[in-house]
Amino acid sequence: MTSLTNSLPVGAEAQGFAHAPSIVGGDVPDYFALLKPRVMVLVIFTALVGMVVSHGHVNPAIGAISLLMIAVGAGASGCLNMWWDADIDAVMTRTAKRPIPDGRIQPGEALAFGLTLSVGSVLILGLAANWLAAGLLAFTIVFYAVIYSMWLKRATPQNIVIGGAAGALPPVIGQAVVSGTVGIESIVLFLIIFIWTPPHFWALALVKAGEYAKAGIPMMPNVAGPQSTRRQIVYYTLLLAPLGLAPVFLGFGGLLYAIVGALGGLGMLAFSVQVFRHRAGEAEKRAAMGMFAFSILYLFLLFSALLAEQGLGLFRPVTFA
Amino acid sequence: MQDPLPGYRPLTPEEERRRRKRSIAIALALGAMVLIFFVLTIAKLGPQVLNRPL
Numbered sequence A: 001m002t003s004l005t006n007s008l009p010v011g012a013e014a015q016g017f018a019h020a021p022s023i024v025g026g027d028v029p030d031y032f033a034l035l036k037p038r039v040m041v042l043v044i045f046t047a048l049v050g051m052v053v054s055h056g057h058v059n060p061a062i063g064a065i066s067l068l069m070i071a072v073g074a075g076a077s078g079c080l081n082m083w084w085d086a087d088i089d090a091v092m093t094r095t096a097k098r099p100i101p102d103g104r105i106q107p108g109e110a111l112a113f114g115l116t117l118s119v120g121s122v123l124i125l126g127l128a129a130n131w132l133a134a135g136l137l138a139f140t141i142v143f144y145a146v147i148y149s150m151w152l153k154r155a156t157p158q159n160i161v162i163g164g165a166a167g168a169l170p171p172v173i174g175q176a177v178v179s180g181t182v183g184i185e186s187i188v189l190f191l192i193i194f195i196w197t198p199p200h201f202w203a204l205a206l207v208k209a210g211e212y213a214k215a216g217i218p219m220m221p222n223v224a225g226p227q228s229t230r231r232q233i234v235y236y237t238l239l240l241a242p243l244g245l246a247p248v249f250l251g252f253g254g255l256l257y258a259i260v261g262a263l264g265g266l267g268m269l270a271f272s273v274q275v276f277r278h279r280a281g282e283a284e285k286r287a288a289m290g291m292f293a294f295s296i297l298y299l300f301l302l303f304s305a306l307l308a309e310q311g312l313g314l315f316r317p318v319t320f321a
Numbered sequence B: 001m002q003d004p005l006p007g008y009r010p011l012t013p014e015e016e017r018r019r020r021k022r023s024i025a026i027a028l029a030l031g032a033m034v035l036i037f038f039v040l041t042i043a044k045l046g047p048q049v050l051n052r053p054l
Helices: A028-034 A037-052 A060-084 A107-128 A131-155 A159-168 A170-179 A184-207 A209-215 A226-243 A246-250 A255-277 A281-311 B013-045
Strands: A007-009 B008-010
Touching (some): A028 A107, A037 A060, A037 A170, A060 B013, A107 A131, A131 A159, A159 A184, A184 A226, A184 A246, A184 A281
Antiparallel strands (some): A007 B008
8 A cells, every 4th residue: 555645756855055864853942942032032023022111001912912022023034044044053153053954844844834834923913902003013024034134234334233123123013003104203213222222233243254254244344343333333332322211301201211221321331432442362252242141132122111110100200400 | 754746855854844833833922912912901990891681
């Protein structure tokens, strides 16, 4: 007796980029890794803050399902990014072990997975919340997967500056879910993440410049040089520090946020000066990685403060005489 | 065990294990979708949606 259910065409072996195993079909954790779970956690967090700073009420079940769909949509765009960038991921040590370059998942499987989740997440978000939120999620996915991954990333050193818009949109989607519109609160949060992105990524790019050069990605240190990159890190941080305090002046950031924003902004400036001053050897690497790590903490603390104030009732208004 | 057709090879034990795990994951995802649509219906229309003449 013959069977097709437990067999594969001879020659249908995995076609990875590096040392592909001969096993066909990915394992479940490999599919999960395609969604960039750590990015998904950040997206859930920032979208949740966008929801709590909004003036409005949303049914908790609808809010939770909307958050899940925003996270799935972000994961889908990450999956499409990994599908498109598998060739350069294979070259860089930081990304060579990702499922596609490592041969654990076929590119076609990742493409189908990413597209299915993209369409599904947008449709369910539209049905659950509203079509403005769904449209913004669709725009985010297209912006990250097409505009950033397929075009900007390999074309210009401004790649992560413009592409940063995709990572900055979740709070805007969160506000659209709750209020059905986009307000000044989420626009300010968008701008904070948008301006935070270049110094954050360029600090890492200073350390990984060799890897990016090997992969042919025109990151700022490879194109404009490390000195120009350090200067731009300082400029962006000079913009970011006061911008981080904008929620206080607009009235949706309270005393706790003001303290966190002021101290965090000073910390960011201090780290950017360290990056500017240390230009060689181990000190350069330590300063850049310090900036990279602190920038993550800074953004996390800013959004945590807003979440605590608006979500846990810790809001104490700051009065200006 | 069934023989594969000419031009086909049998799945390895590892491939069978992965396929079983993928099938379970797909089943769970479909179940979650059903649950999401049920909860959405109740949340948007209210519990009265269940109170109707048969």
